[in-house]
Amino acid sequence: MQARTERGNGALVLLCLAQLTLLLDFSIVNMALPAIESDLGLSATGLQWVVSAYALGFGGMLLLGGRMADLLGRRRIFVVGLLVFGLSSLAAGLASASWLLIATRAAQGIGAGMVAPAVLSLITTTFPEGAERNRALGWFSAASASGFALGVLIGGALTDYVGWQAVFLVNVPIVALAVPFAYRLLADVRSSGPRTGYDLLGAATATAGITVLIYGLTEVPRLGLASGQVLAALGAGVALLVAFVAVEARSSAPLVRLSIFRNRSLTAANVLSVLVPGVMGAVVLVLSLYLQQVKGNDPLVAGLSFLPLGLVVVVAAPVAAMMATRFGVKPVLVVGALIVGVAMLVLSRISPSAGYVGVVLPGLALAGVGFGAFFATSTVAATSDVDDSEQGLASALVNTAQQAGTALGVAVLISLAEHRTTGLGARTAESLAAGFRFALLIAAAVAVAAAIAAAVALPGRVRNSAGPTDEARVGDRANATTD
Template sequence: MTGPDVSSPGAPASGAAGAPHRWRALAVLACTQFLLILDTAIINVAVPSIGEDLHISPTGLSWVANAYLITFGGLLLLGGRSADHIGRRRVFVIGLVVLAVGSAVGAVANSAGWLIAGRAIQGLAAALAAAAAMALVLSIFPEGPERHRALGIFAAMAGGGGAVGTVLGGVLTDSFGWRSTFLMNVVAGAVLVVLALRLVPEVREPRGRRAFDAIGAVTVTAGLGLLAYALVSTGDIGWLAGRTVGAAGLATLCLVAFVFIERRSSNPLVPLGIFRRRRLRTANILGGLAQLVLFPTFFLVSIYLQDVLGYSPLGGGLGLLPMSLVVIAVAAVSERLIARFGLDVVMTAGFVVLGVGMLWLSRLSAEGDFVSEVLGPTVVLGVGLPLVTVTTNVAATAEATDSEVGLASGLINTSQQVGAVVGLAVMAGVAAARTSHLTGDDPARLDAVATTAGFQTAFLVGAVVSLVAAAVAVRLRRVRPVPVGLATVSRR
């Protein structure tokens, strides 16, 4: 049964902010985002136990992680646009249900094939839930301080998920076995579905349903999926391998075809005119650059703590907890910083802070310890992470009308996910290349000094990218509130 409208004719979409329980709804949405980001990190800790238990080769184990990244990155845009067309809460709940199903498949898997299938299903679920979750935040909270505060909380939970995933993965794997990391999602998904149906309002376009651009959906999903596949393959087979080049070529063809299809479609999946908006376009580029730096940093710092400083997997994960606490604290005040200094200033400062943190990390020593080598720079990164995440999300969605918020959230999520995959491929590749150069590809010569030198070079690349992003952010003018369209908000 559909409840009463909380918006009135002629009211802007921000009227959705009058929906009951909006802060409780945000808690559900932010916890889901935390869970989805956690899933990208938690598997890295469980992988050694999975390989030993199921007798999976190193290549097969890499695809346990990659299957999630490919489907997540490939389907985000489709998930966001589907939320606009068929209802944002509906797509969000579907994503949570699919997450529970995929996690159940992973929990009972007895072979590499079934485990990879479960991870792929989890990636599909993440694409639906993540895009719809941000669209719901944008619909429930009006443009301005209240939305900025909500996005700050959203960013804090996402940032915390990456670090907590390594800790929780170690605790669960050591105490209950690797299958518990999947069973956790089954339970969490079921709880979040119940809470979403009770607390999250449904938001729909006021117009009747438009025809869905199925051909455009197929081509863009294939293109993004193949692009993600090409990027994650570089870690196994290299940049110039036939499979990598072939997948990249097919991805390019699919994406070019998508552009032609959208230009001719009367109801395009992605109206290409949206890319003429300079704020949106620049914010998506910057969001991708931020994750290009940040996502591989979690991975590389964790490896440094374990392989160089000798920490256990759990200890390596705990080493990232101080950064997570700083992320939460800074995200909580990001709205006030934006209100006082302006979006462009906070964004630029955030990227400068990231650059400083990465430069500090590039001075890692093979003979150091956690306090002298890792604590300081990761705390600095914890300050920069929410500043760039909140501001790029605000800038990327500020110009979206009510019928475009799912699309806008899908675009920024896609930019961030592609940036993360590119960053992991590039920075891990740079680190490996530097280490190989020092050891002459002789495993017997591999030591802590050569490994650390690889990390130093990778973090230096991250610093350069951060400072380039800061220079781009300087040109992004202050984003002003933009009137948005009408929305019908109802509770079932």
């Protein structure tokens, strides 16, 4: 019993480390962009693609990666994804041409899009539903929610003291250690249901639709929402996703079984996971710009400013998971979203003269508490009452919602900030701060709206405590097909 517990804890540490690494890569490169621009001679568009290529590869691969984990084996897809991620990180760190760096960033995203749903589904199928799974998802959420903020800090330190190549090469030893431990700690469980074929057309339309849609959103801050290029991308993305739904409705072996959305908890959690993570992703970028453009901080100091956010999330997410076991998922999730809204109101007081301790620090601390609580409970809700054979799919859906939400939040809030700044005339520290304040007020409204939506849409009792079916579920895992 003790050996099994130790192996389970070891597996959880491994999976959380992998998840943290994936999320770090969304922001770790941001602080290295000026150095990359100088060394490789990238244009502004090229720099944007260094960031966007990862998001496109990641978002486009999630649904396919999640279903592959269910059908081909979760450990297998976890390891294959890690190897793709690690090798492309090595290539990115050694890249001497801009096109190669952008291509390897896309490959990193594809690897991450395989790993992410495998990680979450490995957790939900390893730990039985209830207090044990909630505890595991609390630590998973801490790793996920703190990753973006910590990436800004680590990226600044590596760029200043080692060089921009280090923000990519740091992934290589992590992957080298994770792969052998995966074979030691993780069982390669996959769905034991009948195989009726693979939904290639569904996979193609889903991957293309999500990729094109995220591309359109990532281009909004640079080109504007009225740009023909942006509108064409958004329109094409929506059309492809409509085609995907039509394909799934007729497929005998769909990539996404549409009836899974009858699970009210899963559906509500996915919608909410577009809103609150979208707010947080945009706010980290808004504050990064504020600290550097308005306050004049260098990358390392700006990165250090986010350390409280990461530390608070690491504490808040596991605590929130325990509270959800005792009081229920719904009240903890609603309160978490409300706290995020309050945090945005506190941060909306930023100005050229505002002090870090008086405004930014308390705002980040509150955001860490709220987002830690929201992330942990929304993950529980999104995977609750889902059969083990579809945990990869459920994991892919919530990851896709978070990724699309982040792209949407950044596109909308950064565009609103820019519009407000431009409307004030000259581009000064005060006009920039005014734009950022406006974006933060909108972010507060979105977070509060998410809290209200959660109170209305989530079922009164999201399954989160050990129930009479737990023994049957453990038996199902033991009888699952294992390679």
